[in-house]
Amino acid sequence: AQPRVPARHDDLVALAEAIESLRANMIISRYQIRYAGFGKHQLSESLNVLKPDLERYALLVQQIKNKTKERKTLLAEKKATPFYQFVVHNDLAKQIAELTEDLEELKSEKTMLLSSLDCNEDTGISDVKKSVAAMEKNLERLTQQEEKYAAELEDALKQYAELQEQSKEADSAELSEQRTALHPDKIQAATSKLKTAYGEKFDPLILFDSKRDVAELLGEETEVRSVREHLQKKQGQNVEHKKTAKKHEQER
Numbered sequence: 001a002q003p004r005v006p007a008r009h010d011d012l013v014a015l016a017e018a019i020e021s022l023r024a025n026m027i028i029s030r031y032q033i034r035y036a037g038f039g040k041h042q043l044s045e046s047l048n049v050l051k052p053d054l055e056r057y058a059l060l061v062q063q064i065k066n067k068t069k070e071r072k073t074l075l076a077e078k079k080a081t082p083f084y085q086f087v088v089h090n091d092l093a094k095q096i097a098e099l100t101e102d103l104e105e106l107k108s109e110k111t112m113l114l115s116s117l118d119c120n121e122d123t124g125i126s127d128v129k130k131s132v133a134a135m136e137k138n139l140e141r142l143t144q145q146e147e148k149y150a151a152e153l154e155d156a157l158k159q160y161a162e163l164q165e166q167s168k169e170a171d172s173a174e175l176s177e178q179r180t181a182l183h184p185d186k187i188q189a190a191t192s193k194l195k196t197a198y199g200e201k202f203d204p205l206i207l208f209d210s211k212r213d214v215a216e217l218l219g220e221e222t223e224v225r226s227v228r229e230h231l232q233k234k235q236g237q238n239v240e241h242k243k244t245a246k247k248h249e250q251e252r
Contacts (some may be wrong), residue, residue, distance in 0.1 A: 012170050014179035019163050022156055023214065024190040029153040030210040030217075031194055036146040038206065043139045050132050057125060057169055061108045064103060071099040157217065187211075 078092040114121070117128050167175055195202045214220075 009174075012175055012198065013178055015163065015167060015170060016175055016182055019160070019167070019188045020158055020179055020182040022163065023218070024186040026153060026156045026160070026214050026217070027033065027187070027190050027207075027210050028194060029149050029156060031151065031207055032129065032149040033146055034143045034206050034210055035198070035203070035214075036149065040139060040142045040146065043135050043142070046133055047132065048126065049141070050117070050135075053113060054125070054128065054132065057110065057113055057117075060106055060113065061122075064106050067099050067103050067106065072098060074099065148177045 074092055074096050078089065078096065081088050081092065084090070114124070117124070119125055119128065191207065194207065
């Protein structure tokens, strides 16, 4: 095997720059995915309420129409029936009364449904339908955006893996030092980019979660934990060494 050739300082700086830039872009992509997912969730919740209500409204309108027509036919039949046909008259009167009661119940339910949809009258339903159509269009748009950003993140992960492979030829301590120096500015630049893009809708909590997501995707949490455990172990050994040294000193 050929001996490993140490990376030049300039190459190492360029590598650190590439890694941190890519990592910052991954945070942006993850933010966009989360934001789109959050918007989709809100739209889906609204549609899950509105669409069944609209379907129920359409059914009520049809039932009212059918029963009104049926009642009108029975009234005409009752009017045309000779008064001395008491049994037929009573039977028709009973059917008409039942239909009248059904119509009152259906109309009452329709009024309550219109109220829940913030409509004062039937004409307001067209606005609700337009709103639902716009929501469905937005939902489709957000789904496409989510898929696009997910593909970008997947591509960035592959690029990151390639850069990590290159970093094996570099001095890990120096590379880590360079990355640490670049990290705050890259995160700040990514944050500024998101704030500009989303304006008042920018959400620092989504950014926080996105940073955590990227750290987990890149296995950084494990790396940090490993370093922490190593330092704690080393610190523990130092404390133990001091205790032993002190004990020997007391025994003298």
